[in-house]
Amino acid sequence: MSWFPASAPHAHAPDSVPRIMGLVLAAAAPALFCGVALFGWPALNLLLVTVITCLLCEAACLRLGGKPPRLFLGDGSAALTGVLLAMSLPPWAPWWVGAVGGVFAIVVGKQVFGGIGQNLFNPAMLARVMLLVSFPVEMTLWLEPRPLFSSQAPGFLEGLAITFGGIPNIDAVSGATVLSHLRTELGLSRELGQILPGRYQPGLAGVGWTGGSAGETSDLLILFGGLWLLWRRAITWQIPVAMLLAVLVLSGGLHLADPRRFAGPEVHLLSGGLMLGAFFIATDPVTSPTTKLGQLIFGAGCGALIYIIRVWGGYPEGVAFAVVLMNAATPLIDHYARPRIYGRTWRGQSRPVPERAKHRAVGSGETE
């Protein structure tokens, strides 16, 4: 018998870090498959590149740091980073974009800070920001969906060639996302009424039939995955709801004020990486606040920043920038958004019972 006097509790919820990471991976799978189906083999190749790079880097860093690789690799966090990174890259990006991103995400984004739980920034988003700044051409290589096994889709070998050898005729394939199209056209001072029709179909965009990153186009599947995560309690509702609400309110308000210049909320909610960001990226526990209030502030901040960057910033899409910026604000939010302690005021003083409430009747005679 071991009588080591460890303290209570001796019961535990059936929960663990690998379980949480596994749930998130499972929830991301449908949107990911959809991305592969829409954009063909190159998307799958890229996914494998990022995931394998992330796992290798994690293993190498753990070895260097003298931590047991088995225990930590098994937590699934590195694989998740790889998946989220692949989901936010252009599907036909060359292999080295994925590899550089993966190395950066794990080494600079995570292990330099001390490994899981210690990093300030979301590793995948930090890597995406770095890639976008460093390789603007490769990172804006958008194309219209070409479903796997359809006539325009590249075959398996062609796919390998695209990922590892480069795209033979870039101009023939590249297009623009709705958001980047909007930005260019608005920049030419054209009005929304002329820009959007023909380019944008909310219904199609909702199921993913639109240009964009490998895993962020199918808002419907992402939403399902996110709701499932909420239901399984792997994430909490505060961040996604606050984030989507912030975008909804800002885009709705400005659209009402000037419908010719500002696209409506349906465009903003169903374009780019907003859905993926709201349910899968901003909800990363490590880099978001730990209190409910903090999470609401964090989510609203992400949403507002995304909208601001999209409309007034230098890039057509702002999810990664917004998340990274709010990550930086997280310690501050956590410092100020503490819960009130039982029996104390917000300022920490003992909280007297209100004189009137002292005589509050409890169960005045009737049962139930």
Place this chain on the structure above:
Amino acid sequence: MKLFDFWGGVHPAGQKHWSAERPIELLPMPARLYVPLQQHTGRSALPVVAIGEKVGKGQLLGREQGGVSASVHAPTSGKVVAIGNFTAPHASGLPLPTVIVESDGEDRWVEREPPPDPFTLEPEQVAARIGAAGVVGMGGANFPAALKLDKARQAKVHTLAVNGAECEPYMTCDDRLMRERAEQIVDGVRLMLHALQAPRAVIAIEDNKPEAVARLRAACQEDRNLAIAVVPARYPAGSAKQLIQLLTGLETPAGGRGTDTGVLVHNVGTAYAVHRALRLSHPLISRIVTVTGDAVAQPQNLEAPIGALVDDLLAFCGGAPAAARLLMGGPMMGQPLPGAQVPIVKGTNGILALTAAAARLTVEPSPCIRCGRCVDACPMGLMPLEMSKRTRCDDLDGALDFGLIDCISCGSCAYVCPSHIPLVQYFEYARGVLEARQRAEQKAKETRRLLERHQARLAREEQAKADAAARRRAEKEQAKAKTKAGAAA
């Protein structure tokens, strides 16, 4: 009845099925009983028997010292064979002064007067009788009940909340007591109301005990001063602070008492003990103990004499050979025991014997992923992750700043932590260090005070000597002057 809500909390698996359907059985009187003189918060009782003395059942063994203290009585008739140190039911395994009684097998009561009708007594007298019977809070608080009643009466409490929530997993002793002895509990509640001079009582029971609810409801049907509150099963609904919040929506002020909210919380087991003390003149010498856990051959509820060894109880339940961890109490807040050779005490609601798998002894903690689950689960509004982080780097003031002293050690945070971090252990450690620091400070202060007093005395003596010398000198001068003057005259 209108209920409020408490913050946070968790839903651990109830695990009550092991023993909930087992009626209370009487534990055969063990050959020897080990009655610790301190089974309560406060000062230890002073032994009033001598080695070799014959005692009757219910005879006083140790008298309370006054202040916060409680008496202990002989659980059966027999002979006092030793008064000495014996392992206490505590993780530290430190010994406590204990009276060891060898049973003579007759279980013969000491001479007692028939009890008067308690309702003809003054409230103070009722409380005094409860005190004389050695009744302490039986939900694990172990605070002398009479003192608590007196203080609450003086604070003009308007409601007695009787705690039958029993939110700890595995524990079923209160459930069985409520099912089988509802009338006695209700009588005890009425007696406590009399001692309190309070108008009403609410008996709070978690909704996972429908039979207990039905029995108690039937038992207090006619009484308009008594109500049953069926509270949703959520841990820690049975913690006094949370129960008050649940029933009134009020919070016990930090550093204050529960009675500041006008509510006094007592356990159903205490109500039962009060009934026995006043109606039968039975001191608190036995209690209901749930013996359970996946390592116990036959989990059940026992009525066991105080001072019986955990080993006696386990043996009666078929033994627990596979136990990897023995706890006194439930899995959430129970104390790990140093072994089975320790006595059960007045506050022992259960013995939990778990196998290594159930106690999760092999689970390794991993780094905190800041998921915030612990913050959500904390019923006190604390941030356990920050407290543990600061404790780990010995920044105890930082931990205090995050509310370490407000932590009630309920274990909800550690229960939900996906990284399996032993958060409560960090807090206990921090509290231990802080207490040691406080004691050291106290000691330094005391030494300084004594030193200063010593110096002051020395200075005073010096001064007195000087004064006396001066006086003598002055007198001498005076006398000289007088003689001179006389001579001159």
